Amino acid sequence: MTADAERIHVETATNGLSPVEPCTVVIFGGSGDLARRRLIPALYNLLLDGLLPEKYVVLGLGRKPMTDEEFRGVAREGITRFSRQALSDEKWRDFSNHLFYQPGDTDDPATFQQIKQRAEEIERQFGLPGHRIFYLSIPPSSFTTVCQGLEQSGLAVRPAQNVPYARIIVEKPVGRDLQSAKHINAVTGRVFDESQIFRIDHYLGKETVQNLMVVRFANSLFEPVWNHKYIDHVQITVSEAEGVGTRATYYEEAGALRDMIQNHLLQLLCLVAMEPPYSLDPDVVRNAKMEVLRCLRPIRGKDVESFTVRAQYAEGRVQKEQVPGYRRESGVNPNSTTETYVAVKCFVENWRWSGVPFYLRTGKALPKRASEVAVQFKEIPQILFNTNPQQPQPPNVLALRIQPEEGLSLRIVSRVPGTRAETHPVEMSFKYCDVFGKPSPEAYERLLLDVMAGDASRFMRRDAVEASWAWITDILEGWSQQGLRWLPEYPAGTWGPVEADRMIQKDGRSWRIL
Structure with missing residues (x-):
């Protein structure tokens, strides 16, 4: 075997x-x-x-x-x-x-x-x-x-x-x-x-997603600091390099919010934010994830404009290939307001995560195919090795890479060898294929085996599906009330619209470059 x-x-x-x-x-x-x-x-x-x-x-x-x-x-x-x-x-x-x-x-x-x-x-x-x-x-x-x-x-x-x-x-x-x-x-x-x-x-069958629970609950290093006292914010990114291609008919009906945020990214958020389940029984795990969805602050009315950004890709180049603008893709309405990019700032309103923003983003025709969960810890005090406010020390970041190469990295600050008291950020990282010698099983392999074994822990329960849709539907209704005839655009092959940069920058933060 x-x-x-x-x-x-x-x-x-x-x-x-x-x-x-x-x-x-x-x-x-x-x-x-x-x-x-x-x-x-x-x-x-x-x-x-x-x-x-x-x-x-x-x-x-x-x-x-x-x-x-x-x-x-x-x-x-x-x-x-x-x-x-x-x-x-x-x-x-x-x-x-x-x-x-x-x-x-x-x-x-x-x-x-x-x-x-x-x-x-x-x-x-x-x-x-x-x-x-x-x-x-x-x-x-x-x-x-x-x-x-x-x-x-x-x-x-x-x-x-x-x-x-x-x-x-x-x-x-x-x-x-x-x-x-x-x-x-x-x-x-x-x-x-x-x-x-x-x-x-299928995201719930990926190795790194499965490892989220292990990282949190099998390492005493992380769980004590996995809360608002030590974590500044969390970024969850699912980036797709391809445009809509042959899926234009489906995508026109769905859009990035329905296609990716409602399921993939919200499920990742649940695994990051959930309380420790008392066992690995499927319903115990799903109860813990359901509590996260119940604690999501609704985004309604005028908050939709402040906490969400949607956009479409315009003509550009992705990995040396020319990509037409979304509204020029075959099968797309030339006057379409379907989003191919969405960024959301949200909050889990419970004791553990009080005041910690979760930034979710996903889009098509971005520079590369990549998915990552990045937990950024708070900055150290401005003494000793962080005394220059013009050049603050970069904070510690735990990044779990879901695709294309599954693994994780931890950014720490280290002293540069030499006679000067100089520091520099370094990364401690591993890839599953390097450590364990071969690629991990594909997500569908694990999930099909789970169904055969009757294990539902990696599958969404009815109440979770409806809770996530209730949260998403508030945003959809807010967008509908805006009545925009044209969405902001970003050139294909870039990391999204300037509006998304402004949303996170006004909080004094910035998107990670994957």
């Missing part, structure tokens, strides 16, 4: 999770890009690491007509291009024998009977007990139809003793505002028990 496999098994044993039982994974949207690029390669890597159960099958469902062999060809191409580990002919022969495809239209109720018949047929062939995982790799507008089809066909089975389990994975976004999120949750909640629903956010 590989080191990665051993580590995940240790996590499973430590958390007291159920063993991974034989199961059928049904992927709605099986002919789509997510299945080809992420889901199938993730399952293949779990096989290589010895983590898949001995008995399993993968059944893809899609509107595109394909045979099982054609589906396997698509899967092989996806693994060859996107897998963390190289394709092995021997392992591929084993894996491909477990891949099947069922063409069908989810708008047709007969499709669900066909899925059920095909699943039962394959399960008899492989001696499977009937445990099923339904992955909804489809647009949110289809969630209701699929849930109703699963219910009417008898594929959706409520938890009971001696009955095979049924679990459903819901891809983001869960809705586009509070009302639509409540509707999706109501539909899925009517058909499935909350314990069966796994709302996936």
